[in-house]
Amino acid sequence: MSVERGVVFDLNLPDPFTISPPNFSLCNPWKLQRYIVHRLVLGGMGGNSVEISRTAASPATTSASITETVNGKHEFKLDGYSLSKGIGIGKYVASDTFMVGGYTWAIYFYPDGKSVEDNSTYVSLFIALASEGTDVRALFELTLMDQSGKGRHKVHSHFGRALESGPYTLKYRGSMWGYKRFYRRNLLETSDYLKDDCLEVHCCVGVVGSRTDSPKTYSLPVPPSDIGQHFGQLLESGNSTDVNFEVNGENFAAHKLVLAARSPVFRAQLFGPMKDQNTHSIKVEDMEAPVFKALLHFIYYDLLPDMEELTGLSSKCASTLMSQHLLAAADRYGLERLRLICEAKLSEDITINTVATTLALAEQHHCFHLKSACLKFAAMPENLKAVMQTDGFDYLEESCPSLLTELLEYVARSTQHSVVLSKHGNGGLLCGIDVNGRRVKQRL
Known part of the structure; x- marks a missing residue:
C-alpha cells in the first residue's frame, strides 16, 4: 500500500525479480516505475488488480430568493x-x-x-x-x-x-x-x-x-474610467502644448488634437479648410477668462470645475452667473454635453433674481427645457410680481420682447386670469402686453 497526494493505490504486484516480460534488473528502477504506470493506465497488470479510489467533498453551494x-x-x-x-x-x-x-x-x-x-x-x-x-x-x-x-x-x-x-x-x-x-x-x-x-x-x-441571488465565483472590482484625470493632468502639466489662447489679457495653453476631438468648432478653426492663418496663437473675443478656463477644464476632464474656487465667490448667485456664461460658451463651441449640464444646473437653481436673465439666455441658445422651467416659475402668482421688479426683467423686456407675450399666455393658461406683465415704477402702474400684443396698463 502506498499513499501519495490523497490517491490510494492498492497494488498486488508480483516480485519485481520475476516480472516477465520484460526483464528488469535491480540497477534500473526507472524502467520498473514506467512499466507499473503503463500497466495502471491500461487497466491492469496481467491477472493482478489495481484499485484506485479518491475521496473529495463537493463544495457547498448557496442561493437566496429575494422579494423586494x-x-x-x-x-x-x-x-x-x-x-x-x-x-x-x-x-x-x-x-x-x-x-x-x-x-x-x-x-x-x-x-x-x-x-x-x-x-x-x-x-x-x-x-x-x-x-x-x-x-x-x-x-x-x-x-x-x-x-x-x-x-x-x-x-x-x-x-x-x-x-x-x-x-x-x-x-x-x-x-x-x-x-x-x-x-x-x-x-x-x-x-x-x-x-x-x-x-x-x-x-x-x-x-x-423577485430575484435569485447566488454568490459569484469570481468577483473583481473594476475601477471607474479615469481617462478624464489623465487628460486633465496633461492640461495642468503644460507638456507638448501647441496652441495658445489669449482671453481678456490671460493666456491659456492647450493641445490642438484634444480640442479638435472634443469640439467641432475647434476642429474647424484649427484643422478645417477655413482655419485661422495663425493656429498657434488665437485671441478669443467676447468671453471672460474664468469662463474660458472652465471651458478648457471641461474639455479635458469632462467635468465641471469647482465654481467657488474658480470665481473666488461662494454665493449661489455667482455660481448661477458662471453657469449662464458657460452655457453660452458651450453653445458657441458645440459642446452639447456641457450645454445640457449647464441647462440642468440652471433649471435647479431658478430664483426670483435670476429667472428673467436665465429665460432670455434659454431663448437665445434654444434651451427648450430650461425655457419651460423659467416660464413655469415666473408665472406662479406668488413669484410674478417680484420677478417684474428685478433688473433682469428690464433686460428681458429689451432683449426678448416676444417672451413677454409667451409669459402672459403661459400665465393665462395656468391661472385663467388676465395678468399684466411688465413694470414701469410710476404710481404702481404696470405696463404690459395682452395676448394680442397690445400695450395695456393696470393698477395693482
Whole structure:
C-alpha cells in the first residue's frame, strides 16, 4: 500500500525479480516505475488488480430568493379645483404619467366621485396602471397634503398592511387601486387641504419583484474610467502644448488634437479648410477668462470645475452667473454635453433674481427645457410680481420682447386670469402686453 497526494493505490504486484516480460534488473528502477504506470493506465497488470479510489467533498453551494419593492413617488398638484367640479360622476382629472418599476402609472382624481350611488358626496382618488402589464403586484400610498403648515396630512397607505393582506395585484392595463370614498366633499372644501383653489396629492408606488441571488465565483472590482484625470493632468502639466489662447489679457495653453476631438468648432478653426492663418496663437473675443478656463477644464476632464474656487465667490448667485456664461460658451463651441449640464444646473437653481436673465439666455441658445422651467416659475402668482421688479426683467423686456407675450399666455393658461406683465415704477402702474400684443396698463 502506498499513499501519495490523497490517491490510494492498492497494488498486488508480483516480485519485481520475476516480472516477465520484460526483464528488469535491480540497477534500473526507472524502467520498473514506467512499466507499473503503463500497466495502471491500461487497466491492469496481467491477472493482478489495481484499485484506485479518491475521496473529495463537493463544495457547498448557496442561493437566496429575494422579494423586494422598487419604490417611486409622484407629486400631483390640482389647480382650479372649483372649476373641475361638475364634470360628471365617473369622470376624472389625471396627473401626468410617471414610471416606477418598469411600469407607467397615473393618478386619477374624481371631483364628483367614481360611483353613482354616492351622488357626488365624496371625491374619489385612485392610482392606475397606465401601461401594458399582467398581474402586476404593488403596494400603494396616497397622501392628501395639509397646506396649512400643520403637517396633518391625510394618509391612506397600503405599505403598512403588507403583512396582513400582501401586495395588491393589478390584472391588466387600466386596473386601479384607491378609494371611492376618499374624502367627503363638503368637508374637503372647508379644510386645510384646499388652499387657493388647489389640492396637492403625493403618491408612492412600490412594485414588487423577485430575484435569485447566488454568490459569484469570481468577483473583481473594476475601477471607474479615469481617462478624464489623465487628460486633465496633461492640461495642468503644460507638456507638448501647441496652441495658445489669449482671453481678456490671460493666456491659456492647450493641445490642438484634444480640442479638435472634443469640439467641432475647434476642429474647424484649427484643422478645417477655413482655419485661422495663425493656429498657434488665437485671441478669443467676447468671453471672460474664468469662463474660458472652465471651458478648457471641461474639455479635458469632462467635468465641471469647482465654481467657488474658480470665481473666488461662494454665493449661489455667482455660481448661477458662471453657469449662464458657460452655457453660452458651450453653445458657441458645440459642446452639447456641457450645454445640457449647464441647462440642468440652471433649471435647479431658478430664483426670483435670476429667472428673467436665465429665460432670455434659454431663448437665445434654444434651451427648450430650461425655457419651460423659467416660464413655469415666473408665472406662479406668488413669484410674478417680484420677478417684474428685478433688473433682469428690464433686460428681458429689451432683449426678448416676444417672451413677454409667451409669459402672459403661459400665465393665462395656468391661472385663467388676465395678468399684466411688465413694470414701469410710476404710481404702481404696470405696463404690459395682452395676448394680442397690445400695450395695456393696470393698477395693482
